[in-house]
């Protein structure tokens with residue numbers, strides 16, 4: 001299974017305006033009940049999922065898609081998802097997919113990744129496990145007791161694909177009042193114990209299922225991100241090592257990752273309480289398209305649906321040149337007079353990728369800032385066995401279960 005990761009579209013900046021990323025909401029079903037879920041209201045309406053043939057037609061008519069950001073509901077509940085991904089791969093220059101999951105269906109995830117590594121040999125897969133903290137708060141926030149199951153799934157993915165540069169693992173942590181106090185310990189523990197190639201923390205978005213749990217202010221976000229700086233350097237190194245290649249290539253990958261993550265945060269934070277222009281145009285509707293599980297489409301995850309793919313025969317070309325799409329892009333506007341700015345990392349990334357000069361400048365400044373913040377911090381000490389064991393004791397983690405999973409020896 002040994003392999004070199006394909007050139008990722010995430011580091012290939014180009015000024016070209018063509019549909020590059022599809023955000024595919026695979027299903028409206030979920031097997032968790034997360035307090036912070038921003039999609040709960042939509043899912044509770046129980047509209048039927050688009051059928052396989054509709055998704056395949058969307059895939060065939062897309063033509064230029066390089067990234068699939070899969071979402072849900074819980075994507076692993078959609079049994080034909082590998083088939084849909086294969087259709088995108090066979091009809092587009094698809095390079096990267098991001099598959100998030102709550103980690104409940106471990107067997108299915110392993111089975112799918114094994115299948116996709118054969119059917120789509122050049123595809124880079126990022127497995128995004130949602131893990132919001134230690135067992136008690138994770139399970140409280142997720143509404144189901146799944147902490148150890150989720151960690152087990154992550155460990156199985158890592159063990160099964162450890163020599164495969166096409167598969168990377170990312171932890172996604174949603175910060176709320178439920179887990180805020182433990183986030184610094186959790187970030188340290190995850191770095192020391194879980195072996196993932198990246199870990200992002202973000203506040204809850206949109207209208208959450210449980211009210212009153214949002215807590216991330218600009219100050220809190222800044223404090224957390226500054227504390228995480230040394231880990232970003234560590235993750236940058238881990239990711240570059242996993243991707244393979246010579247020293248220069250690894251150095252560029254590492255620098256790009258560290259610089260980008262810091263710049264994304266800075267732009268995102270400046271939009272937490274008020275809209276602030278990003279300094280570049282938002283490409284929503286030009287390079288990105290969001291398709292909800294029931295076929296409604298939007299230009300981004302924040303703005304409202306503007307139509308249904310079914311009204312356009314599931315033909316992506318028709319959708320992209322439709323009048324509603326043109327009107328929506330006009331409404332968003334461009335430049336400093338644009339009407340719409342938000343803190344959504346996926347679209348800030350897409351905007352940077354459409355603006356090579358800006359991306360280069362941001363990477364440089366972000367990288368310098370992270371280096372300055374990380375000065376004097378010793379990552380090895382953060383992963384010290386005794387320190388990690390003390391954290392496990394403090395949060396009542398079950399060491400027998402962690403041993404059985406293989407997280408501790």
Ligand code: SF4
Nearest residue numbers: 030032033034037073
């Ligand atoms: S946040 Fe994700 S895993 Fe949680 S209920 Fe919503 S869709 Fe399901």
Ligand code: SF4
Nearest residue numbers: 282300340341342347
């Ligand atoms: S700025 Fe944000 S809300 Fe506005 S169009 Fe872009 S992604 Fe959507």
